[in-house]
């Protein structure tokens with residue numbers, strides 16, 4: 001049992017990860033600003049934000065690759081900035097850019113990663129076989145990494161993060177390069193794993209995690225602008241999503257959620273507190289509308 005852990009839950013020790021007023025500056029650039037949140041086992045957390053919002057920086061802070069400029073990160077009450085091994089012994093992290101080992105086969109690569117993680121050979125074999133099956137990669141075990149498709153490499157990367165059965169799983173943009181079927185498979189596996197773990201996935205594509213996230217953290221220019229359930233986020237934009245047709249585009253249109261050219265004109269979906277156009281009709285909000293609504297302030 002980890003030091004500081006109090007009670008057992010379904011045979012697994014539940015964890016609490018607390019971010020206390022985290023700020024990270026790169027010289028004069030503030031990438032993450034005063035972020036506070038408390039995360040628990042049993043959650044699949046979707047970290048959403050546009051490119052440059054600070055997602056990768058925040059994930060690197062949680063994985064102890066970076067140190068915050070100020071603030072504390074506590075895992076079950078232990079400061080992971082002062083004691084990074086507390087986190088390192090329990091986290092599986094897949095960065096956005098994974099090192100390439102083109103000459104190693106998938107099996108050799110996974111065995112190598114398992115040995116770096118200190119997993120015994122027999123356990124490693126068992127875990128690798130089971131994960132290769134989960135990710136539909138059994139037939140790729142003898143394939144050189146250099147000959148694998150982007151989707152295959154991404155799935156191999158996720159397997160690396162899962163080797164050693166980490167209790168905290170952090171994956172930066174997990175569905176990059178995956179086809180729709182692979183996306184669903186990966187999402188379902190991570191969703192299953194999150195029942196007893198903390199799983200954090202970052203994405204700039206809201207629909208990627210819409211179906212599985214139980215918690216949303218929305219980052220905008222380094223600040224946390226929403227922290228709650230997907231339902232709470234959707235409720236924020238209730239009554240503020242509109243659809244209408246326009247003959248042509250207007251200047252300075254804000255809050256455009258989608259825009260589709262049709263034979264009759266341009267079909268607009270827009271988030272706005274006020275009715276944006278005479279013929280606009282209110283429609284139900286999606287998570288994507290709600291993210292836009294919150295970010296547009």
Ligand code: ADP
Nearest residue numbers: 026029031049050051052053054055056057058
């Ligand atoms: P995201 O993952 O949401 O795209 P990042 O965390 O990569 O965002 O970046 C957040 C901000 O910090 C961006 O403005 C980016 O340019 C800047 N940034 C990231 N890494 C560095 C770095 N090593 N040095 C300076 N600025 C950086």
